Amino acid sequence: MDTDRTVLRDGMRISFDVPIEMDDGLVLYADVFAPVDEGRYPVLMTMGPYAKGLAFQEGWKFNWDKLVRDFPEVAEGTSNAYANWETVDPEKWVPDGYVCVRVDSRGAGRSAGVLDPWSPRETRDYYECIEWAGVQPWSNGKVGLSGISYYAMNQWHVAALQPPHLTAMLVQEGAADFYREFCRHGGILSRFLGGWFQGLIKQVQHGLGDNGPVSRVTGEPVAGPETLTPEELARNRVDPYETAVEHPLLDSFSTDRTADLSKVVTPFLSCGNWGGQGLHPRGNIEGYLGAASTQKWLEMHGDTHSSGFYTDYGVALQKRFFGHFLQGADTGWEKQPPVALRVRHPGEVFVDRGEQEWPLARTRWTKFFLNAADRTLGVDFTPGDAVSYPTTGDGVTFLSAPLAEQTEITGPVAAKLFLSSDTTDADVFACLQVFDPDGNEITFQGSNDPRTPIGLGWLRASHRKLDPRRSLPYRPWHTHDEIQPLTPGEPVELDIEIWPTCLVIPPGCRIGLLIRGRDYDNGAEATPGARYPLRGIGPFRHDDERDRPADVFGGTNVLHFADGQESYLLLPVIPG
Incomplete structure (x- = not known):
């Protein structure tokens, strides 16, 4: 760790902007949340473009307010100072003996470079970050991936490269087919990609610096430290929506951004949402069916995009899974059914039921x-x-x-x-x-x-x-x-x-x-x-x-x- 940027805070040893050099010489930056006591711990990692320093409460206020209003448990037992969109709250994991690592992907947040979402270069960066984490003095050599949406989709991608230190992954509401699930539904262009890129990704592109948001934890620009001109920012990004407009058919633009599931061998839990029509549930199911992993599980739930991940139900499920694979603990995971359904009834009522396959054999x-x-x-x-x-x-x-x-x-x-x-x-x-x-x-x-x-x-x-x-x-x-x-x-x-x-x-x-x-x-x-x-x-x-x-x-x-x-x-x- 970069000791000049390390603090002891809220029961954790936190290192900000830890440099990770890629194979082409570019440096990505990560925040590392570790137990205070020195030792070797399993790692939970995310890498993506949403800016590791941007608070959930500020970047996604509408979602945060609804989440804690509907499920007050999410905000309990934590200061919420390190809450970050679609990633785990380290205050709920570090006390259990995990190191949480958040990496700003190339061209986003504190990491320089060309911003090109889901590109082969970005996937290679993720591979490099996993292998870096696997050999750090605070790591036990077992790296798990966890996160929602973008932080789930790119798990399929990097797992297909089979990084040696990748031990387990939890794919929470993560599409697996860029063309069919994210870009074009049935061949029809989805506006989501454009709104997502303009409203979320460009707002934290590296180089916004003083023109972008500021971290409530460090007081520094989340998309800095340098401030680039609009022209420089434009040269440093690839707009996936405008590119999709020019590619109505399934060609290399989409295949380069879609994982080869037949090469995914990592043990995983795929968690989808019945109500995710338009983005993720198809990928969670197709990923479960198509991956070559011999140890794989599917869980399907309801409610909002975030609740299944942050509620006590979601955190307990994740800790049973990662405790088994990353800590070697007896969590009862060996009794987990291959398919776990939260069966939906009107009125947002859900009844848990275990199954052995998908689709159900008795259909x-x-x-x-x-x-x-x-x-x-x-x-x-x-x-x-x-x-x-x-x-x-x-x-x-x-x-x-x-x-x-x-x-x-x-x-x-x-x-x-x-x-x-x-x-x-x-x-x-x-x-x-x-x-x-x-x-x-x-x-x-x-x-x-x-x-x-x-x-x-x-x-x-x-x-x-x-x-x-x-x-x-x-x-x-x-x-x-x-x-x-x-x-x-x-x-x-x-x-x-x-x-x-x-x-x-x-x-x-x-x-x-x-x-x-x-x-x-x-x-x-x-x-x-x-x-x-x-x-x-x-x-x-x-x-x-x-x-x-x-x-x-x-x-x-x-x-x-x-x-x-x-x-x-x-x-x-x-x-x-």
């Missing part, structure tokens, strides 16, 4: 056919007339009969449609809904929005090409490697992936499938303090005119129901 894959005449979902298909809808309107909803008994839906969902357009392309937005006996939609606290539907899916019709090797009846896999334009008026067959979900639906409720030509919108009023409108999809909008020009995507779509055009919704019904 009854049930087709609900779309019928045109009465706009219903039924067990039988009846040919009927075509149904048209303007793509700028509210779309078409198909409803089941009231459920005769309580019904659990847990797993991946898919829909098959036969659709034509009056132009050469069409974007399909599919929304899985549940309505109470009075016809009111039942929504749920999502990871990024307080009123989300039960499930969402997207597909650009010109991206309908499937990979037959990877497609499954309940999880179609689109190649996104070529454009197949529509012939106006001629229907095509579309297989739409609706992301995995979970809900126990009370009797008397109805299941709905909404098909429309634009994003779901529940019409909710603006929420004070929120970074973006909270109308059911959070920040995951798809309305960039460069990607969705009105002359192509602003016309009329038609759903077809003739013989041989059996449209259906495939649901994973779990026997009671």
Whole structure:
């Protein structure tokens, strides 16, 4: 450690701006939180672009206030002085014999260089940091990775490089497929990437210095110490959203930022959120299924993006996992089921249940056919007339009969449609809904929005090409490697992936499938303090005119129901 920057504070030995030299000579900087007593301890590490010195309470005040209001336990037993977005609170880990290391990634916070999120260079930096931590005098040689979102996504990346000192990792709400889960949903450009980069990443780019925020702990600029000109800052960053606009197909831009899961062999716990529609839950599940690790576990929960990580439930789960792998302690982890589900009920009620696999082996894959005449979902298909809808309107909803008994839906969902357009392309937005006996939609606290539907899916019709090797009846896999334009008026067959979900639906409720030509919108009023409108999809909008020009995507779509055009919704019904 750099002893000139080391202090004893709040029961920890804290070293600020510890230098870590990369293989190309550039130096990254880390904050190291260690026990006061000298010794060798397991390491918990994060590396990312959010600035290690920026307080959770300042950079993400809306999220912090909601988190501690809903779960006061988060702020208890700690000074909260070192709270940092999406990373562990060291005051809750160092007393248990861990060293917590936070690294500012290249070009972010206190680390100089070119800011290029999820790039191969950044992943190599993470490898170098892990190997550095593994041989420090305060390290026992076992390095664990932990964190939410960005700090989870890049775990998949670096684990594929198999750094020798990487011992275990906890992937909390972390996407695994840059194109399908982060950049383009079903081939449709997601606005989230742009808002994320402009609103969060550029605000802590290295070189903002005196023009950026100041650390409440050190009193120094979190994105310094140097202050660069706007021109210099622009030269030192790669804008992933503007690059994504220029790359509508899945090419090297996305593959370079997507981990090869077949090379991930590290033991891990993957924790996903049922309400994370638009970003992470698909990656947590696909990562669990696709990784080569022989020791791997999946946990699925609900509520907000942060609560599952910071609450007593989340911290206890993490400590059982890391205690087993990093400390060799008897935590009972050997009894952990391969799949742990917090089964969702209306009213934000969750019931814990262990399972042995995903999808659940006892799933009854049930087709609900779309019928045109009465706009219903039924067990039988009846040919009927075509149904048209303007793509700028509210779309078409198909409803089941009231459920005769309580019904659990847990797993991946898919829909098959036969659709034509009056132009050469069409974007399909599919929304899985549940309505109470009075016809009111039942929504749920999502990871990024307080009123989300039960499930969402997207597909650009010109991206309908499937990979037959990877497609499954309940999880179609689109190649996104070529454009197949529509012939106006001629229907095509579309297989739409609706992301995995979970809900126990009370009797008397109805299941709905909404098909429309634009994003779901529940019409909710603006929420004070929120970074973006909270109308059911959070920040995951798809309305960039460069990607969705009105002359192509602003016309009329038609759903077809003739013989041989059996449209259906495939649901994973779990026997009671």
